[in-house]
Amino acid sequence: MKTAEILELTGVPKAETRLQRTYKLAIVGAGCGDIELLTLKAARLISSADVIVYDALVSDDILSLAPEACELHFVGKRCGQPSAKQDDINELLLRCAVRGLSVVRLKGGDPNVFGRGCEEALFLARNGFASEFIPGVTAALGCAASAGIPLTHRGVARSVTLVTGTVFDDSAVCWQSLLSAQTSLVFYMGKEQAAKIAHGLLNAGANVQLPVAFVSNGARAKQILTYTNLGNMADTARKIGVAGPTLIIVGAVVSVGKELSGLMDSISDTRAEPALGRLAEAGKPV
Numbered sequence: 361m362k363t364a365e366i367l368e369l370t371g372v373p374k375a376e377t378r379l380q381r382t383y384k385l386a387i388v389g390a391g392c393g394d395i396e397l398l399t400l401k402a403a404r405l406i407s408s409a410d411v412i413v414y415d416a417l418v419s420d421d422i423l424s425l426a427p428e429a430c431e432l433h434f435v436g437k438r439c440g441q442p443s444a445k446q447d448d449i450n451e452l453l454l455r456c457a458v459r460g461l462s463v464v465r466l467k468g469g470d471p472n473v474f475g476r477g478c479e480e481a482l483f484l485a486r487n488g489f490a491s492e493f494i495p496g497v498t499a500a501l502g503c504a505a506s507a508g509i510p511l512t513h514r515g516v517a518r519s520v521t522l523v524t525g526t527v528f529d530d531s532a533v534c535w536q537s538l539l540s541a542q543t544s545l546v547f548y549m550g551k552e553q554a555a556k557i558a559h560g561l562l563n564a565g566a567n568v569q570l571p572v573a574f575v576s577n578g579a580r581a582k583q584i585l586t587y588t589n590l591g592n593m594a595d596t597a598r599k600i601g602v603a604g605p606t607l608i609i610v611g612a613v614v615s616v617g618k619e620l621s622g623l624m625d626s627i628s629d630t631r632a633e634p635a636l637g638r639l640a641e642a643g644k645p646v
Contacts, residue, residue, distance in 0.1 A: 389496015
């Protein structure tokens with residue numbers, strides 16, 4: 361989708377967007393990578409920014425919304441690779457703020473779901489600069505939707521827990537608390553820790569057959585969905601050769617999503633004809 365099309369949807373001409381701003385600093389969620397999942401407000405702010413400070417998971421399509429004269433600063437953090445330090449990112453944002461520029465701090469997903477958005481807002485506020493948060497579609501929602509997996513489902517899961525896979529309490533109490541009744545678990549950035557996650561859940565009493573789904577490059581054109589169970593989780597993770605981000609969904613909802621996927625794959629236009637016929641015979645409108 362082109363910049364003009366995005367702005368047309370907002371109903372606000374590009375030239376007017378800056379005049380409507382309350383803040384010059386916005387900490388913005390870029391969502392899961394698909395430009396069509398970007399909020400209209402986020403698109404409007406990106407399209408009028410003087411400076412964009414962006415993370416590794418922000419897609420090129422979304423960055424293409426930036427004005428030609430906009431300064432772009434990459435500060436991405438990737439597992440196992442040289443990454444920008446948080447203190448340096450904070451200082452960069454402050455320097456841009458001191459210059460009086462309209463700054464967009466652009467983060468993958470939602471800025472306050474494992475995104476350190478509030479850490480940056482606090483740093484700016486302690487130095488005299490106000491900012492605002494613009495929500496984004498976090499990976500748990502975007503990846504689950506694109507994979508066709510419900511995070512809650514009547515009679516199967518009545519809650520969902522989001523967990524960072526990189527740093528977590530390894531105590532037995534912690535793992536047992538994650539296994540509360542009818543709860544789906546979503547692990548962010550957890551592929552490299554899959555063996556430890558599986559070990560912790562199994563030791564806490566989880567069923568070895570508990571369904572697991574790995575969603576790699578979720579909500580993107582190259583998404584890969586891999587099904588397994590808790591007992592095979594570690595081996596499956598080692599075989600996933602995708603370089604992009606991978607989300608892990610654990611729980612009975614994975615089976616619900618897998619059933620839906622199978623049914624969807626078997627549906628064709630011709631299969632709708634018997635249903636249409638039955639409705640017509642019953643005199644019901646189609």
